[in-house]
Amino acid sequence: MIKKSRQVRDYKALDKTLPTLRYVNPDEVFIHLQNNRCKTYDVYVKEGDHVLLGEVIGMRHGGFFEQPVHATISGTVGKISKKFHRTGRKVDAIQITNDFLDTFHESVVDRTDEEIKKLNQDEMVEIVKDKGLVGLGGSGFPTYIKLGTKEKIDTVVINAVECEPYLSSDYRMILEHPGEILEGLRYIMQALNAKKGLIAIKSKKTPLYEVLTQLLKTRYKDLNVEVAKLGNHYPQGWEIEVFKWALGIEIPHGELPMKYGVIGFNVTTTYGIYQAVKHNLPVYERHFTVNGDAIKFPQNIRVRVGTSVKKLIELSDGYDETQKEVIVVMGGPMMGTSVVSDDVVVSKTTTSVLIFKNVTYKEEPCVRCGSCVYSCPAHLEPVQIMNAVKRNDKEVMKGLEAFKCIECGLCAYVCTSKIHVTDYVRKAKRLVG
Amino acid sequence: MEKTLPKIVRKTSPYLRRPKASVTRMMRDVTIALLPVTFFAIYKFGMAAIMIIVLSIGAMALTEYVYYQIVDKLDGEKFKLKNKSFSLYNFSVVTSGLIYALTLPDSTPWFVVVLGAFFGVFFGKLIFGGLGQNVFNPAALGRVFIFVSFGTMMSYNVDSVAGATALGMLNNNHFDISVLNNFTLINLFTGIGIPGSIGEMSAVLIILGGVYLALRTSFEVRIPLTYIGTVILLASAVAIYKGLGIWYPVFHVLSGGLLFGAVYMATDPITSPITKGGRIYFGFALGVLTFFIRIFGAYPEGVMFSILIMNMFVTSFDYYKWTNQQITKKQKIIFGIVVLVTVVITIVGVSYVG
Numbered sequence: 112m113i114k115k116s117r118q119v120r121d122y123k124a125l126d127k128t129l130p131t132l133r134y135v136n137p138d139e140v141f142i143h144l145q146n147n148r149c150k151t152y153d154v155y156v157k158e159g160d161h162v163l164l165g166e167v168i169g170m171r172h173g174g175f176f177e178q179p180v181h182a183t184i185s186g187t188v189g190k191i192s193k194k195f196h197r198t199g200r201k202v203d204a205i206q207i208t209n210d211f212l213d214t215f216h217e218s219v220v221d222r223t224d225e226e227i228k229k230l231n232q233d234e235m236v237e238i239v240k241d242k243g244l245v246g247l248g249g250s251g252f253p254t255y256i257k258l259g260t261k262e263k264i265d266t267v268v269i270n271a272v273e274c275e276p277y278l279s280s281d282y283r284m285i286l287e288h289p290g291e292i293l294e295g296l297r298y299i300m301q302a303l304n305a306k307k308g309l310i311a312i313k314s315k316k317t318p319l320y321e322v323l324t325q326l327l328k329t330r331y332k333d334l335n336v337e338v339a340k341l342g343n344h345y346p347q348g349w350e351i352e353v354f355k356w357a358l359g360i361e362i363p364h365g366e367l368p369m370k371y372g373v374i375g376f377n378v379t380t381t382y383g384i385y386q387a388v389k390h391n392l393p394v395y396e397r398h399f400t401v402n403g404d405a406i407k408f409p410q411n412i413r414v415r416v417g418t419s420v421k422k423l424i425e426l427s428d429g430y431d432e433t434q435k436e437v438i439v440v441m442g443g444p445m446m447g448t449s450v451v452s453d454d455v456v457v458s459k460t461t462t463s464v465l466i467f468k469n470v471t472y473k474e475e476p477c478v479r480c481g482s483c484v485y486s487c488p489a490h491l492e493p494v495q496i497m498n499a500v501k502r503n504d505k506e507v508m509k510g511l512e513a514f515k516c517i518e519c520g521l522c523a524y525v526c527t528s529k530i531h532v533t534d535y536v537r538k539a540k541r542l543v544g
Numbered sequence: 545m546e547k548t549l550p551k552i553v554r555k556t557s558p559y560l561r562r563p564k565a566s567v568t569r570m571m572r573d574v575t576i577a578l579l580p581v582t583f584f585a586i587y588k589f590g591m592a593a594i595m596i597i598v599l600s601i602g603a604m605a606l607t608e609y610v611y612y613q614i615v616d617k618l619d620g621e622k623f624k625l626k627n628k629s630f631s632l633y634n635f636s637v638v639t640s641g642l643i644y645a646l647t648l649p650d651s652t653p654w655f656v657v658v659l660g661a662f663f664g665v666f667f668g669k670l671i672f673g674g675l676g677q678n679v680f681n682p683a684a685l686g687r688v689f690i691f692v693s694f695g696t697m698m699s700y701n702v703d704s705v706a707g708a709t710a711l712g713m714l715n716n717n718h719f720d721i722s723v724l725n726n727f728t729l730i731n732l733f734t735g736i737g738i739p740g741s742i743g744e745m746s747a748v749l750i751i752l753g754g755v756y757l758a759l760r761t762s763f764e765v766r767i768p769l770t771y772i773g774t775v776i777l778l779a780s781a782v783a784i785y786k787g788l789g790i791w792y793p794v795f796h797v798l799s800g801g802l803l804f805g806a807v808y809m810a811t812d813p814i815t816s817p818i819t820k821g822g823r824i825y826f827g828f829a830l831g832v833l834t835f836f837i838r839i840f841g842a843y844p845e846g847v848m849f850s851i852l853i854m855n856m857f858v859t860s861f862d863y864y865k866w867t868n869q870q871i872t873k874k875q876k877i878i879f880g881i882v883v884l885v886t887v888v889i890t891i892v893g894v895s896y897v898g
Contacts, residue, residue, distance in 0.1 A: 116562070119560070120560075120563070276560060405550070429549075430549060430550050431550070432549075432550070434550045435550055435551065436550055436551045436552075436553045437550040437551070437552060437553070438552070438553060438554075438555050438559060439552050440557070440559060444557070444558060444559045444560050445557060445558040445559075445560065446557050446558070447557055447559075448557070449553075449554045449555045449556065449557070449559070450552075450554070451552060451554050452552060453552060465559075467559050469553050469555075472561055475566075475567045475634065475675075476567075476674065476675045476676030476677070477676050478567055478570065478675070478676050478813050478814055479676065479813050479814050479816075479818050480570065480813045481764070481813065481818040481819070481820075481823075482565070484818050484819055484820075484869055485820065485869075487869060490868075490869040490870055491869065492818065492819065492864075492867060492869055494818055495818070495862065495864060495867070499864075507864050510864045510865060511864050518557070520557050520558030521558075523558050523561070524558050524560055524561055524562055525562050525565065526561070526562075526565065527565045527566065527567055527570060528566075528567050528676075529561055529565070529566070531556070533556070533557065533558060534556055537556075
């Protein structure tokens with residue numbers, strides 16, 4: 112098939128309609144002390160200490176920022192052990208055994224609306240920083256740095272596109288907490304002094320559109336927020352694609368959107384900002400999708416950060432036993448990371464776990480059909496980059512701008528010959544970075 | 545009861561593939577699109593057409609099979625009846641063979657058919673490393689090889705009054721309207737009652753195949769459109785300059801192998817550029833070359849030659865500094881100027897020739 116094809120089958124039918132299961136009382140949680148951005152850490156508690164929900168138990172140190180670590184349940188601190196992070200690395204995690212009381216720490220106090228109205232940008236940034244909020248769509252970029260931008264922002268865009276197939280946690284999130292999200296958007300707009308807000312959704316997600324417009328018509332009449340229906344293709348959720356479709360602003364590679372007066376936040380991050388500002392809570396729960404074609408019962412679960420993924424798979428009736436081999440993917444099927452064990456814990460930025468049958472695709476010779484070239488959202492020529500990698504021709508890789516690749520995986524998805532083009536481009540990106 | 549859990553294996557993203565896409569589907573579609581033309585050829589020429597088609601496909605498949613068996617033997621692999629590289633399984637060799645067969649005249653001797661098929665697949669495809677690596681379209685290479693080497697052995701068996709093909713007659717006198725007395729447009733369009741190669745005659749069936757391929761997105765529709773469009777443009781320019789009327793461009797499109805070549809041979813993805821822009825320029829260059837060979841060259845037909853010539857330039861179309869996934873404004877302007885210059889050159893050339 113030679114064509115521009117950004118339509119990716121989305122496989123969301125089943126788990127989208129089911130209500131989110133609450134699984135908020137795990138026996139124990141493991142909180143990551145390191146992640147992909149932070150390598151070193153301090154721990155403020157020792158084994159046997161009793162901690163409360165929302166208490167700061169440590170500090171992660173990143174390259175240019177620090178992130179407090181919060182307890183997500185109340186209970187007793189256990190040992191530090193190695194657990195898998197969603198990026199596939201083994202990192203240190205601290206164990207907390209649940210006392211099933213969920214006693215909140217004394218720092219967790221609600222702010223009144225009057226108090227919130229008085230907050231300026233710096234105070235808001237301070238709150239978000241204290242609560243360790245990061246981009247919850249998966250980027251893990253500290254939100255306070257984004258929120259503290261000094262550029263003049265016209266439009267705040269909430270990215271609720273969720274273009275990856277199989278994932279529906281953001282979908283359930285909006286359906287179940289639309290008010291909180293709009294409130295969070297109000298706080299962001301207040302902090303950045305932005306005139307306009309925009310919530311970007313896929314045009315086929317009509318229920319979301321109805322829920323949000325209904326609320327905007329009634330309770331949030333004063334908010335200047337628009338719900339934008341964008342295309343249904345992949346990768347519509349890529350921030351640059353969102354800006355392009357919703358606002359018509361094209362942001363060149365390597366430039367920050369803030370320069371163009373727009374800023375994007377993930378919808379779960381917005382919810383997190385609401386929790387932080389209103390209730391002074393860190394991110395201690397999140398929506399989590401368990402899906403895939405080798406899991407018995409796909410569903411969305413609301414979980415505590417730190418819950419073991421193994422437990423969640425058990426809650427979904429476990430693996431399909433007819434399969435000899437399965438692939439466990441943290442994140443979406445197009446960009447997620449495959450892990451070698453299901454001994455992973457849910458971190459703040461983990462959106463989902465997908466279990467797939469291990470299908471081996473038969474690769475055929477490239478017939479130069481050009482589907483990858485037509486489809487690439489970053490306007491690259493993946494097949495040419497692949498050939499350059501095969502010849503190890505770094506000059507050509509650079510000339511073809513392989514570093515612009517966003518690793519969305521579309522080139523391998525559309526490939527007529529089922530070649531893993533993305534792997535080659537990724538390699539080129541590493542070589543010429 | 546202890547359950548055996550599935551083993552967790554590691555892969556890299558993405559974990560999904562487009563369900564329907566495959567090389568087999570693409571190549572099979574081309575074969576299916578060729579079926580109406582093939583049946584028409586058999587209806588018209590009977591046993592002669594069947595012989596040519598069977599010999600072509602058979603010779604190509606056999607050459608490839610023997611070649612791969614020898615290569616595997618040299619690599620020290622064990623002999624297996626079913627060879628892994630053999631492209632009969634994904635229809636690629638069938639497609640090449642069928643296209644090659646349909647470009648031949650019905651009176652071609654059998655050994656010429658076999659020789660051309662062998663040459664085409666061996667020097668056009670296998671020598672470069674097989675499917676996906678070839679520079680030249682195997683069918684076009686084989687066809688041109690026998691056209692140049694055994695041209696006198698292949699005369700067109702003619703069942704109408706005229707003694708030569710329409711283009712052959714036109715080659716003697718480029719702007720003679722009386723040619724059309726022997727070939728009405730209906731004849732050219734349906735392929736009934738005109739001489740020519742066994743598969744090239746019926747314009748309507750070729751277009752039918754093209755529409756099927758376009759609907760199945762199994763070929764790049766930009767190439768035939770720009771190719772034919774360019775020929776129409778240049779022929780119209782000449783027609784206006786010479787005052788020849790509407791029949792002239794229509795005649796150029798419908799006669800000879802233009803439609804067949806544009807739909808089935810120029811669109812071979814392996815021997816065409818990979819970017820959108822590159823494909824449009826490729827089609828344009830093909831159209832210009834075809835028209836120039838027809839008007840200014842010694843041969844009446846230029847489709848095969850222009851396809852082979854442009855195949856050589858595909859790498860330049862794909863040169864990394866010149867390609868662009870999107871068509872930029874600058875490219876549009878330059879392309880517009882090139883088109884204008886080509887039209888001017890054609891008219892100047894015609895004023896010397898005619």
